Amino acid sequence: MAELASMPKYEAYKESGFEWIGEVPDSWELTKLGSCLFPVSIKNCPDLPLLSITRELGVIERDIENQDSNHNFIPDDLSGYKKLEKGQFGMNKMKAWQGSYGVSQYTGIVSPAYFVFNFTKSINPEFFNWAIRSKLYVSYFGSASDGVRVGQWDLSKDRMKAIPFILPSEKEQTAIANFLDIKTAQIDEAIAIKEKQIELLKERKQIIIQQAVTQGLNPNAPMKDSGVDWIGEIPEHWAYEPIKHSLKGIIDCEHKTAPFVDETDYFVVRTTNVKGGKLQMAGAKYTHEKGFTEWTRRGVPKVGDVLLTREAPAGEACLVPDNVKLCLGQRMVWLKIDRERLIPEFAISLIYSSIGRTYIDFLSSGSTVLHFNMADINNIPVVLPPLKEQQELVEFIRNESGKVDDGIEIQIQQIEKLKEYKTTLINSAVTGKIKVPELMADR
Structure with missing residues (x-):
């Protein structure tokens, strides 16, 4: 895209009398x-x-x-x-x-x-x-x-x-309108291409996770039938079982709304804060110390444990982060992971792989709103490599996904720059900060 600073200007300008408009072409x-x-x-x-x-x-x-x-x-x-x-x-x-x-x-x-x-x-x-x-x-x-x-x-x-x-004059109006029709369409096309690239990168990330959690890192490992159609074969030395065997307990949320306050000491995790395997702080709500004490009377979620949404939407998960005092909002569940059997980061990858997603899709079949009950959560399927292998897979997924995430972030930043350029281009054209070629009036 052409730099705006290099585009031609009008010969003479005058003050518009309005700070938000600034100078305009003398003939306008x-x-x-x-x-x-x-x-x-x-x-x-x-x-x-x-x-x-x-x-x-x-x-x-x-x-x-x-x-x-x-x-x-x-x-x-x-x-x-x-x-x-x-x-x-x-x-x-x-x-x-x-x-x-x-x-x-x-x-x-x-x-x-x-x-x-x-x-x-x-x-x-x-x-x-x-x-x-x-x-x-x-x-x-x-x-x-x-x-x-x-x-x-x-x-x-x-x-x-x-x-x-x-x-401007009628001819200039037509030229500006035609110019913006063409240029903004080009910008929109460039944005669409980058959005498609983001989708492809996300698909690539999903493939990386899927292959890792179902096949491991050794392509020559002996395989066995998992006994589940949507999982297929898994390495012979891996186990397949419901997640309940790898939990020390499930803590349900209080079935009422926490008292929200302006203070920011005690974070109330709601379903809107959990997405794509991460805890999102956007739109965070907080409670006071008394509310925190009441909403954690069944226990305080520990760093590295798993938070899972039961509804709206169900099946989103994240790890409990460090240095954040949090309690569960409505429709949230805390999974107390048995770390002698299952590494929490590996559990997150399983939930977002086809192993977990297919199970979630099956539960939601024919229902407008999916709601997990405790039996549903207990039976989330997991495949269990030995702990050492789980850690190797976690590190592999983290490194490879990080590369993909970096690529996605680059595309997002470029999209934002294109949107900013589009805004500035429109503002500059309709206020005469740049001079649109007259031949555009004939297009």
Whole structure:
């Protein structure tokens, strides 16, 4: 991708009068949205398709069959809904602060609470959509909205009319819109390629774990039938059995919610904190000393033991980390591993291999929500090499998975840089910080 600093600039600039916009090309018009838009309200079109206005995509056709995507009530009588035509600007004024607005590519109807506008100036709708949905403008819409609390902020028409807008010539508008169509599509394609590479790396990591926990590291080791279809053959000197034989006990969570407080001394582990074999601190909740004492009356989880989710979702696991005082939230279970039989790190690999995943999938077959009971957990299948071999496998998996994780992290960082570049490119183009080639207007 071309560096923005190397792209051409306009010959002369002037102050916009707004710090968040900065300087703009001298030939561009400084105006306000109130001069660019005229509100319209046409109703009684109930036969037109329903549209939604979203933060991520702007105006989209609403999938009324998909209940998961329809959180808002749809009345039987749609005669009060507003008509939004292709090329008009629509806005969810209650969510304008997060960017829920855009120029429509469809003709349909939207909530009567939404704003619908026609353009009053010579404005290219595609350019306007790029500009108004840029991060620059979304942030300003947030500052222009107000209310009791975030999530219920409102944007009045008067405040919206006062929002500044800068207009290049019609030809420049078309050139900028075409330029951004092409360049952002290229960036999106590059991101998609990297996301695919991440998926391939994750598959590679799963293969590494799978081969290690079912075949070991010696390709010439004699094999035997495990007696389980989805496991197949395992090394002859390995054992296959339920995990209960390698546990000193299972401690269930308290079946009530811990008292959450602002202090950060006692971490309450919930199912949302356990994912992909790791303890995630994002969204962590904490309790006070009294709550910790009550929620650990059956015991304090020891470093290196296994925490397992019973539901929402079931079958995620992680090790108890060092230097963290934690107790179990709802739907969590603590597995007290017998370390003379099973190394906890090896148990985690087994749970996330096809050995554990197939068992979990079998339990969830025909059920909308999988819930582990104690019998289910006791019977999680494990294959047991000798302890020394388990340790060798743990180190092998850790080293090889670490290499894959490093590759995944590189791809993630590159994706973030591409997204940042895309944001900066859009902001720079719609405010004239870079000059788009005029020939783009003819594409």
